[in-house]
Amino acid sequence: MGIDYADLCARLGSDLVAQSQMREIEALGRSAMLAYAEAPDVEAGARAATARLAQVVPAAQLKPFWPKLAELRTGLLTNHELQNLLHGLRGGFIPPSPSNDAVRNPAVLPTGRNLFALDPYRVPTPAAMQRGESLATELLARLRTDQGGWPESIAIVLWGTDNLKSDCEGVAQVLALIGARPVVDELGNIADVTLRPLSELGRPRIDVVVTVSGIFRDLLGNQMRLIDRAAYLAATADEPPEWNFVRAHVLAQVAEQRISLEEAAIRVFTNAPGSYGANVNFLVESGTWENDEQLSDAFLSRKSFVRTADGQWREARHLLEGALRHVQATFQNIDSFEVGLTDIDNYYENLGGVAKSVERLRGQAPPVLVADAINTPGASRVASIETMLRLETRAKLLNPKWHEAMLAHGFAGVREIEARVGHTYGWSATANAVEGWVYDEIAATYALDDTMRERMAALNPSATAGVVRRLLEAAGRGFWAADEATLNRLQEIYQDLEDRLEGISEERSVR
Ligand code: BEZ
């Protein structure tokens, strides 16, 4: 069409012509891919898709594309997961495969092979650095708009699998915020980082406090060292503090806490070796916490391990607290569409957990932001947790297509619904990020609607009671301002479901 794609993406934000061109391109592409997918075989698919695109792309230009697409199609249609699992359990050989996201690297297909992670000395790759850089720029632009100035320090959660799937885009983003970049040695390995000069950076160095998962710690030790080294270089750079927030904060920590500069400059924290997770989710799920401090305590005590210069692990909660005291925003990438904020409890456990800890240390709740790492070009990838939760709730929990599909799975499906309600509640507990209408509609859809409730109770009575209990708890803890009548009705329903559950167990014991 004679349009430069990068240029088009750059113009999307404000340019109506660009927006309509993008819509046209998307519609054309979609129609071509539908024609391709619906054809009986790949040759017919190529012909059909070529015809759909005939107006804008010459057939010859499309030609190299079809073999690649055919390979992708075969990869997606081939499933070796169970077969290879069984083969492996019998001691058989399973062919290797890179680990990545199928969108980023289609060579991961077919799945069901033996993942090799990556070469720890080759990540972040140049492409990941570029994407990390633009993610950092978007995050800073968003925070400047919201806060009216540079954010001095951002707490960032990094996970292992996410960084494996993206060639360490998250690591790249952290380096970009500090204003550092990897140094490639004579063998092409990345074993060090260097600071970009402030004149080239054109903005202050942003401080970061990175809490990495246990899986990240196990897989990406080299990357932990790269980040810590970048922070150390920044902390010791002879630069004005208003242009180098890392140094400004590290010097403040040295003075406040009477610690060495080396200790104060530590910016990567994780679990003790052999331990995983922040346990905030277990407290929330069991309902056994009495005040917010217990949630932040869990996070701070689980995540406060650092590796010292001599390679030993050491508990250093005071260092984590000292660094978090300067944090003005919290952030995590959502790396794919596969798993979202309320699908698993680990997002609120970690991102909510760090937000709750910052709130305790600063006396003020920080904004919680996330980025959709894979997203429509041009659309801003950075969003507030409130916005993303709204989207998730609409797309999944409150979407009839979603819950009908879940119910088709019977017992397990109802358990999935209960889990989403629990994870949503976890975002109330850790970040106060759930709007009242979400609970109103969860109650209306799953508890107060007699037909739906009975369908669920017939499949999984205990998970159904769990949904109602969670709603009552949300009201009890002040996350949801439900009216008296609704609460009374929910109490009745809960009692009834509980009685029935007890009835079932009595029946069992009689038998
Ligand atoms: C990780 O890969 O680090 C991870 C994955 C899922 C939940 C938490 C952490």
Ligand code: MG
């Ligand atoms: Mg993920």
